[in-house]
Amino acid sequence: MKEPAIGDPGLPPAEGEEEHLSLALANSTIALPGGLTIDLLSTPAQANQWLAERGLAPADAGMREMCAAQLRSLREQIRSLFASRAASLPALTAAVTAINDAMTRVPTAPLLQWDDETGPYRATPHPITAIVDHALATLAADAADLLTSPDGDRLTACGSAPCSRYLLRRGRRHWCSTRCGDRARAARAYSRRRNSG
Structure with a gap:
């Protein structure tokens, strides 16, 4: 069983996250009741872990x-595009440009380099930069596809305030998790009781 990330609220993946990495990226920041926000990418180690798990x-x-x-x-740009799409x-x-830039940043072949002493050669960019650029391109392409x-x-x-996650609606379900659905139903029930009394 996978170890939870530091600060992981234990929420299951929202509907569609398993098929769309960009949806998982968008949901890597989570607003919880009480004004608490969890960012699963807040440190380099957490970002590395998130990318490695995928x-x-x-x-x-x-x-x-x-x-x-x-x-x-990139997550914020994808969230902006998802919010626009969900609200029509x-x-x-700037968000569209950021997605296109991420998709086109990755070279398809080792680039030509020139050393004054040894002459021309072909090489890929710095390995970590190449890894990140490839990950960003993959996530951006997935967002464009979605x-x-x-x-x-x-x-x-997600239809349960203050949740900030996105999902692919299946039927009438508008919540990213059972927890959010229960919270929304409880809030409606409380409102009905308060208004009827």
Whole structure:
């Protein structure tokens, strides 16, 4: 059994996360009752663990803060696009640009390099940078695929405040987890009792 991440609230994956890595990335920041927010990518080690668990980086990649910040930044751009799609609103140009930039950043071949003493050679960029760029490209491409596929019509925000997760709606279900569904039903029941009394 997998060890939970530091600060992991123990929520199961939201509907669609297993098929769409971008949905899992969007849900890697979680708002909980009481104003608490958990960020599963808050440190380089946590970002490395998150990527490794999804086969996007080796467990010992040695992620640095700059790389973790790039991952968190892409997450916010994806969340922006998911919010726009779920609410049928126009997308922010900067978010679309960020997704396209991430998808096109990864070279398809080793690049030409030139050393003044030894001459031309081909090499890939710094290994950690290459790992992160590849992960970002994979996540961005998955987000683009999700947003443009029929599944994009099922994309919705969890209907239980203050939850900030997204899911693919299946039937009438609008909650990312049983916990959020129970919380929403309890809030409705409390409101009915209060208003009837």
